[in-house]
Amino acid sequence: MQIEQVLYDSSGIRHNTFTNDLKNKAQFVLVFGTKELLLEKRIYDELRDLYPSAYFIGGTTSGEIYKNIAVENTLSATAVYMEKSEIRFACAAIENDNCFEAAAELATKFEDKDLKHVFIISEGINVNGSEIVEGLTKHLPTDVTLSGGLTGDGNHFKETFVIANDYPKKNCIAAIAFYGENLKFGYGSMGGWSPFGIERVITKSKNNILYELDGKPALDLYKKYLGEFSEGLPATGLHFPLTVRSKDYSHTFVRTILGIDEQQNSLIFAGDVPEGHYARLMRANCDDLIDGSLQAAQISLDSIGGKSVNLAILVSCVGRKLVLNQMVSEEIDAARRILGNETIFTGFYSYGEISPLNRETICELHNQTMTITLIAEV
Amino acid sequence: MDTLHRLLKRQVENHLNGMEITNELKTFILAVDKAYVTHDQDRSMCERSIDLSSQEYNEKMEEIRMLQSQLVQQEKLAGIGQLSAGIAHEINNPLGYTLSNLATLKKYLDKVKAFLETLKSFENTLEIANDGPVQEFIANIQEARKINKIDIISDDIEDIIGESLIGLSKIEKIVKSLLGFARTSISAELEDYDLNKGIKDTLVIANNEIKYFTKVVEDLGTIPSIKAVGGSINQVLLNLILNGVHAIKETTEEGLLTLRTFEKDDLIFCEITDNGIGIPKANIEHIFTPFFTTKPVGMGTGLGLSIAYDIIVNKHSGRIEVESELGKGTTFRLLLPLHHESKV
Numbered sequence: 001m002q003i004e005q006v007l008y009d010s011s012g013i014r015h016n017t018f019t020n021d022l023k024n025k026a027q028f029v030l031v032f033g034t035k036e037l038l039l040e041k042r043i044y045d046e047l048r049d050l051y052p053s054a055y056f057i058g059g060t061t062s063g064e065i066y067k068n069i070a071v072e073n074t075l076s077a078t079a080v081y082m083e084k085s086e087i088r089f090a091c092a093a094i095e096n097d098n099c100f101e102a103a104a105e106l107a108t109k110f111e112d113k114d115l116k117h118v119f120i121i122s123e124g125i126n127v128n129g130s131e132i133v134e135g136l137t138k139h140l141p142t143d144v145t146l147s148g149g150l151t152g153d154g155n156h157f158k159e160t161f162v163i164a165n166d167y168p169k170k171n172c173i174a175a176i177a178f179y180g181e182n183l184k185f186g187y188g189s190m191g192g193w194s195p196f197g198i199e200r201v202i203t204k205s206k207n208n209i210l211y212e213l214d215g216k217p218a219l220d221l222y223k224k225y226l227g228e229f230s231e232g233l234p235a236t237g238l239h240f241p242l243t244v245r246s247k248d249y250s251h252t253f254v255r256t257i258l259g260i261d262e263q264q265n266s267l268i269f270a271g272d273v274p275e276g277h278y279a280r281l282m283r284a285n286c287d288d289l290i291d292g293s294l295q296a297a298q299i300s301l302d303s304i305g306g307k308s309v310n311l312a313i314l315v316s317c318v319g320r321k322l323v324l325n326q327m328v329s330e331e332i333d334a335a336r337r338i339l340g341n342e343t344i345f346t347g348f349y350s351y352g353e354i355s356p357l358n359r360e361t362i363c364e365l366h367n368q369t370m371t372i373t374l375i376a377e378v
Numbered sequence: 379m380d381t382l383h384r385l386l387k388r389q390v391e392n393h394l395n396g397m398e399i400t401n402e403l404k405t406f407i408l409a410v411d412k413a414y415v416t417h418d419q420d421r422s423m424c425e426r427s428i429d430l431s432s433q434e435y436n437e438k439m440e441e442i443r444m445l446q447s448q449l450v451q452q453e454k455l456a457g458i459g460q461l462s463a464g465i466a467h468e469i470n471n472p473l474g475y476t477l478s479n480l481a482t483l484k485k486y487l488d489k490v491k492a493f494l495e496t497l498k499s500f501e502n503t504l505e506i507a508n509d510g511p512v513q514e515f516i517a518n519i520q521e522a523r524k525i526n527k528i529d530i531i532s533d534d535i536e537d538i539i540g541e542s543l544i545g546l547s548k549i550e551k552i553v554k555s556l557l558g559f560a561r562t563s564i565s566a567e568l569e570d571y572d573l574n575k576g577i578k579d580t581l582v583i584a585n586n587e588i589k590y591f592t593k594v595v596e597d598l599g600t601i602p603s604i605k606a607v608g609g610s611i612n613q614v615l616l617n618l619i620l621n622g623v624h625a626i627k628e629t630t631e632e633g634l635l636t637l638r639t640f641e642k643d644d645l646i647f648c649e650i651t652d653n654g655i656g657i658p659k660a661n662i663e664h665i666f667t668p669f670f671t672t673k674p675v676g677m678g679t680g681l682g683l684s685i686a687y688d689i690i691v692n693k694h695s696g697r698i699e700v701e702s703e704l705g706k707g708t709t710f711r712l713l714l715p716l717h718h719e720s721k722v
Contacts, residue, residue, distance in 0.1 A: 196431060197430070197431040197434060197435075198431070198435060224430060225423075225426065225430060226423070227423070227426050229419065229423060239423060283424070283427065323420075325412075325413070325416050326409060326412065326413055
């Protein structure tokens with residue numbers, strides 16, 4: 001596997017000088033960038049000139065992960081060429097909020113034979129991430145793994161764009177599929193957040209919209225806890241994600257806020273918040289989050305069998321960036337300590353992470369996690 | 379630099395006083411300033427979280443304490459119900475054969491009385507004969523009849539048996555009502571429940587409290603059976619009836635307690651209306667709150683209506699409504715759905 005990376009700074013100027021060895025070889029290019037740069041046609045065209053035959057997949061972010069640091073207001077492109085493996089591309093539009101149908105349509109576009117893994121980038125705001133994962137997992141062969149993330153929009157939660165082998169567009173899911181016997185994948189996802197306070201019953205919700213906890217408006221609860229910072233909602237709501245569990249304890253997951261609706265007094269989450277489930281607020285400190293990143297890296301490395309890894313795609317939640325603040329690169333350092341210096345890092349801060357928690361579990365939508373996909377060609 | 383965090387401002391003054399602040403140093407100081415501000419914000423949010431969480435924990439603990447008291451009270455009542463049902467069952471058995479024996483005894487008495495009548499008729503026939511020894515024999519019989527008060531006893535024994543049968547029938551009615559009232563306290567399962575019968579059984583149980591103070595009007599309509607925990611609903615009825623009687627006791631008016639049932643819109647209605655003192659408006663919203671009572675210390679737990687609310691609203695998906703006017707009286711209205719899922 002051969003990889004080369006370029007970075008555009010906040011002024012849209014390309015930083016690295018390189019020989020563009022993969023110009024006609026790169027099979028796919030992962031493009032993650034701030035909205036201002038990603039929407040700049042000039043940059044897309046320049047990248048297209050650099051890799052004319054590669055599939056482009058990526059989107060807007062809430063921060064970029066490039067080499068050993070977390071940055072913001074940049075755009076990174078990671079071009080990959082796999083000597084022994086085949087890459088295919090597909091995309092689907094999300095129409096009338098039908099996320100499940102769009103994901104199902106996307107899955108059926110890939111031939112099953114020799115398919116190993118699918119990596120997706122999805123719309124990040126007008127979306128129910130749970131339905132996307134469900135639509136894909138129900139229509140992909142059971143031995144095919146899935147990972148990816150929802151695009152971001154800084155702390156603004158206004159609009160996100162996806163690169164689906166073309167100029168960026170909204171309400172879209174893009175995917176690349178990996179085919180071949182020589183491919184190895186590893187996955188790990190970990191949060192580092194701790195539940196606190198009383199457990200509440202979700203007494204009114206519809207899909208990913210939460211109206212009431214314990215019979216009281218959920219938005220009021222968040223405003224009460226945030227105090228003067230409630231003016232910054234939905235971004236400041238990231239300080240208090242929800243851990244949600246089913247009544248019989250068989251399902252537990254974390255949900256983070258994507259938006260609020262003052263008129264309905266409701267909160268819009270990245271995935272389902274089913275009625276009748278129990279929820280608790282969560283909090284984190286920097287050390288726990290950095291440790292979570294370290295554990296995610298260790299789990300992903302264990303799941304690939306501890307072999308040397310060519311590429312690590314790190315998808316981390318915007319909520320972690322908000323809490324870690326100036327220490328945000330510490331979580332990249334933590335992953336680097338486990339994965340070693342040979343592995344190329346790329347990734348972004350997202351509105352939702354998609355991956356199995358480890359090799360034994362099924363793929364799910366996560367929030368507030370560091371989610372790592374490792375790719376090796378042997 | 380003037381807007382720096384106050385601690386950082388002081389530190390810059392103390393440690394960098396007189397030093398040239400280069401652009402690099404300024405960038406560094408601003409980064410430190412951002413960290414200070416973020417830290418303060420985090421601490422403020424954390425402190426608020428701790429305060430709110432503690433407050434919510436205390437509220438939950440109070441709720442748990444109240445629920446625990448309700449549970450204890452319900453357990454106590456269920457225990458009393460179970461005990462009463464056991465005693466009623468024990469009484470029912472000897473009561474059955476005593477009633478049966480008395481009925482047989484009454485039949486035997488009729489035969490003995492018929493025999494005595496025959497004997498008397500012989501006496502009257504022989505009394506007119508002139509045979510000396512026969513006359514003496516008849517006199518001895520009449521003397522023995524008089525000394526032993528056979529005629530009086532013969533009349534009295536019939537009254538005694540009749541009154542005993544009436545008394546035992548009353549006992550039988552009370553025992554059967556007690557069994558009807560308490561039998562379902564043992565089970566918490568939903569069963570076919572006849573609300574009108576529940577009201578009648580409960581009125582018998584409460585009769586001693588009612589009879590000296592109020593007239594009872596039963597306006598019970600034709601209503602279908604519903605799925606309910608009968609023992610629990612009876613407990614609610616008893617509570618509301620006794621509350622009504624207590625309200626009446628505090629007035630000088632002639633007491634009137636009206637119980638009305640009817641069916642409307644897939645709901646069974648049960649209205650219990652008294653012409654007692656009424657509930658002040660300020661108290662209405664608190665009456666279903668656990669431990670709220672206006673009765674003197676030791677006279678009421680303040681749990682009766684909160685338990686009633688739990689049974690009707692939470693356990694039977696029903697509603698309780700209350701209308702009251704000071705000096706005029708109060709109506710409690712129970713609305714029970716004809717069909718509902720078990721929550722018991």
